[in-house]
Amino acid sequence: MEFGSLLAMLFVGAIAGWLSGRIMKGRGFGVIGNIIVGIVGAFLAGTIFPALGFSVGGGIMSSIFFATIGAVILLFLIGLVKKA
Known part of the structure; x- marks a missing residue:
């Protein structure tokens, strides 16, 4: 994997994590946690x-x-596991 594609994947993941935190209010892990998710x-x-x-x-x-x-699916599944 090239450095540019890795950087692009991190950028896309960071934006997706932020958006999923907005969509799934109350199930997030804070800004840094949502970016990792x-x-x-x-x-x-x-x-x-x-x-x-x-x-x-x-x-x-x-x-x-x-x-x-x-990321929304992942946050949903993590939320189910945390409740159990």
Whole structure:
């Protein structure tokens, strides 16, 4: 993996984490925690959605969109585990 693509993935994950924290109010982990969840969500979205047949596309906006969905799903699942 090149440095530029790693940096782009971190940037997309940070934005997705911030957005997912806004969407899932009350289930977040603070700014830094949500950014980390966003980075993990971006990675999950990059592996799960193509396996399901969804194309991430080539633009930054579609990458942020799919990473945000992945981060929201991850926050939801973490919230379920924390309650149990």
